[in-house]
């Protein structure tokens with residue numbers, strides 16, 4: 001067999017994504033694209049902010065010397081300095097360029113740090129429901145995923161995390177604002193986690209690609225301020241609608257014991273994973289375009305329209321504080337069966353089972369407002385079909 005058993009198995013696990021795509025294509029061909037309401041993709045449907053495209057055009061036109069060649073594997077020192085300065089300002093922690101490694105998005109950041117940290121069999125905790133790619137990233141580096149349930153409101157449960165700790169636990173992945181729930185972890189919970197992890201060598205990997213996408217003025221606490229052993233993974237994929245450009249970074253907390261060694265290791269793993277370095281032009285764009293974001297108000301409005309409509313119909317749904325996802329409860333325990341009922345209405349959603357939490361489904365608001373509004377009758381009919 002030319003393909004490794006492990007990869008064949010992983011492709012099998014991820015096959016529901018492919019099935020959703022195929023189903024979407026079939027539905028579009030059958031009913032016409034305007035009658036398919038595709039809430040499956042976590043990919044902003046809008047154009048990047050003007051500042052981003054303007055910075056890109058300016059930097060490309062300048063054609064700076066050595067702007068297309070190899071560079072230090074951690075990225076351009078000046079870019080890392082600018083990013084470190086912003087982080088230092090936000091957190092009050094003494095970040096400098098040495099704490100920053102430019103990466104190929106947040107997924108590149110996570111793979112880089114997991115490769116640097118894990119020996120075969122080391123354990124990494126993830127909080128259910130979770131971004132399904134985490135499993136593959138952990139297994140990429142011979143780690144073992146340990147799933148830990150969250151509370152009723154999808155917050156980290158310090159008692160369950162404490163109970164799941166073993167001598168092999170190397171890391172805990174946090175993701176706030178959270179995909180798929182849209183929940184933002186409050187400072188109080190981060191402080192409780194700090195207490196649980198004190199005295200261990202467990203490092204928190206704080207995956208924050210949605211940090212800038214928050215509603216109602218919600219502030220996302222800085223994990224590194226509350227948890228000593230923190231490495232943050234950030235990208236501009238979602239906040240600036242540039243997910244295809246693959247730009248992000250790792251920030252190693254100045255408070256992390258062994259941070260210098262980890263920095264050296266991550267610089268090396270970024271290289272040997274074949275990334276070599278993050279995309280050159282986009283490093284400069286990230287530095288120069290600042291932290292502008294896509295129109296968050298538009299997502300907030302779509303969230304309000306859909307949460308109100310779903311609640312009126314009878315769905316149970318926690319109002320997200322950020323991201324562009326909703327994670328409603330399925331009206332019947334079998335989320336896969338309910339997804340099929342939605343499909344009959346032309347509504348495409350991702351089953352909660354894909355995130356390790358059956359009985360729910362995820363909707364991504366990365367569709368036009370009109371699509372959201374026109375989908376509502378479909379949600380209503382599916383609900384009635386599920387609970388006649």
Ligand SMILES: Cc1ncc(COP(=O)(O)O)c(C=O)c1O
Nearest residue numbers: 042105106107108131179235237
């Ligand atoms: C929670 C989470 N982490 C990481 C990523 C990967 O993002 P990036 O494009 O920055 O690699 C995603 C993308 O959907 C995500 O939802």
